[in-house]
Amino acid sequence: xxxLRKGLMIFIVALGFAASSTxxxxxxxDVTYSANGTTGNWALDFxxxxxxxxxxxxxxSFGAQLAGPSITGTPTTDWLISYPDPPFNxxxxxxxxxxxxxxxxxxxxxxMNSPIPNGGTLSGFQAMVSSTSAPVSVKWYALAxxxxxxxxxxxxxxxxxxxxxxxxxxxxxxxAAAVPEPATALLFGAGLAGLGLLRRxxxx
Numbered sequence: 623x624x625x626l627r628k629g630l631m632i633f634i635v636a637l638g639f640a641a642s643s644t645x646x647x648x649x650x651x652d653v654t655y656s657a658n659g660t661t662g663n664w665a666l667d668f669x670x671x672x673x674x675x676x677x678x679x680x681x682x683s684f685g686a687q688l689a690g691p692s693i694t695g696t697p698t699t700d701w702l703i704s705y706p707d708p709p710f711n712x713x714x715x716x717x718x719x720x721x722x723x724x725x726x727x728x729x730x731x732x733x734m735n736s737p738i739p740n741g742g743t744l745s746g747f748q749a750m751v752s753s754t755s756a757p758v759s760v761k762w763y764a765l766a767x768x769x770x771x772x773x774x775x776x777x778x779x780x781x782x783x784x785x786x787x788x789x790x791x792x793x794x795x796x797x798a799a800a801v802p803e804p805a806t807a808l809l810f811g812a813g814l815a816g817l818g819l820l821r822r823x824x825x826x
Contacts, residue, residue, distance in 0.1 A: 654668070672766070679768035712791070737767075
């Protein structure tokens with residue numbers, strides 16, 4: 623029985639490590655995405671969460687760096703699609719603290735009819751990519767506006783010419799519910815195999 627409990631603990635730890643290996647990281651703004659499909663035809667669906675902690679601060683623009691124009695869907699009709707040429711690049715456009723990343727797929731609710739409020743999550747930012755395998759990570763940015771300029775964080779890019787506007791960047795990881803990583807599948811399989819072996823030993 624002791625060996626069986628030990629096997630269960632190893633299995634649970636393996637599952638926890640597998641889940642954490644696919645988690646997305648980003649404090650003020652969290653972005654995750656699912657990837658479903660087959661080789662050369664991957665449908666991505668991004669979810670954006672506003673964790674900025676300011677009730678008057680809304681996310682109204684979201685963009686991703688993909689191989690080319692790839693957008694296939696938008697959360698609501700208020701979020702318009704844009705393929706800027708040249709792409710939106712925070713550093714080249716003079717934003718302080720902005721990265722030198724070309725964001726070529728953009729969704730924007732310019733009139734803020736249905737932006738993402740503090741504590742809210744919006745899904746349906748959809749794109750299609752033709753890579754051989756589903757992308758394991760995607761660079762993204764999000765723009766938020768706070769007319770009161772009350773945000774006190776320091777991890778954003780900005781322009782003195784546009785007070786109240788804050789930009790955030792990060793790298794999203796594929797969500798745990800998406801196509802499993804080989805390492806994740808291996809951990810899951812190893813856990814099941816070990817648990818089964820211990821059960822057989824316990825019975826004998």
